[in-house]
Amino acid sequence: MKVALWGVDSRDGALLTKMKKTLDSLGIKSQIMKDGDYGTASEVDMVLVAGGDRGILEYFHKVTAASAPVLGIYETDSTGFLAQLDVRDLEKATSRLKRGEYKVDEVFRLAVRVDGKEVDPVLNDVAVFPSKSATLMEHVLKIDGRDIWHDNSDGVIISTPTGSTAYTMSAGGPMVIQKSQVFVVVSVNSLDNTRRPLVVPNDASIEIADITSRYHCEVVLDGGRRVRVKNTLECTRHAFPARLVRTADDSAASLMAKKVRLAEDMLKMPPSAKLILKTLEYEGALSQKDLATRTMLPERTIRLSLSHLIDGGYVKKKTSLRDARQRIYELKI
Secondary structure: OEEEEEOOOHHHHHHHHHHHHHHHHOOOEEEEOOOOOHHHHHOOOEEEEEOHHHHHHHHHHHOOOOOOOEEEEEOOOOOOOOOOEEHHHHHHHHHHHHOOOEEEEEEOOEEEEEOOEEOOOEOOEEEEEEOOOOOOEEEEEEEOOEEEEEEEEOEEEEEOOHHHHOHHHHOOOOOOOOOOOEEEEEEEOOOOOOOOOEEEEOOOOEEEEEEEEOOOEEEEEOOOEEEEEOOOEEEEEOOOOEEEEEEOOOOHHHHHHHHHHHHHHHOOOOHHHHHHHHHHHHHOOEOHHHHHHHHOOOHHHHHHHHHHHHHOOOEEEEEOOOOOOOEEEEEOO
């Protein structure tokens, strides 16, 4: 069995070295993939990605061709929904992986073009919003070149089934079974209440055209990278799907059940708490300072929201493995 190891940034270096030592001691051939050396991804039996959900999303942004099945590895400060294995359980799980006691879910990605230029493919969703919040954006939605609606709203989200239980669901979109061959399009807070979430076959071409707003608009890829857009966002099904390793004791159905419980609980939360939860889901574990930077919420609001989330059992506080003086916060669900 040949395994490649990948981490999103230099912070994962120590974890990758630890994983390689564990695998080598168990007789598993492994190598750490360097940035730009993504051809290795198709030459091994499995890719282990460090960094939890954040790592998996970034990996599938970087790898645009075929890849071996990917298993997300998380540690104390990087849990999530896509990552399947705690690094502390790697040695115990290795024998099961060698025996093939796992499943591989093949899910499609979105190929994205901004003003005619190809950008990173996405696994969850792509959104377009004005750069300043609480500002309307005018746009035209086209499916396979045909106008579907002309709208004024806070923005638009285009999601895969994998991403349907993330940002799209928070904006009122439907939950979609992962193997469904569809896109979901959600106009966020439209002025026209007939602009309901739209389910589209995934062999269609989706275009958000004639984008205008008082401020410049941005395309947001999987809740992370932002790309300025002048006029047009185009989305199609990517030629190469993402192949995700699912351990024997987990499944897409159980992940969806977890998201359903979270969605029900979120109805009772204040907006600031919802924003913090979504930020932790996309970014992984963060300190209070990191949360303030990403959410732009006042520090007092963050402290109160974190207290509410910890008391409710949604978030847990940990000591950072990288800096024992720092407290970090991560999803507990």
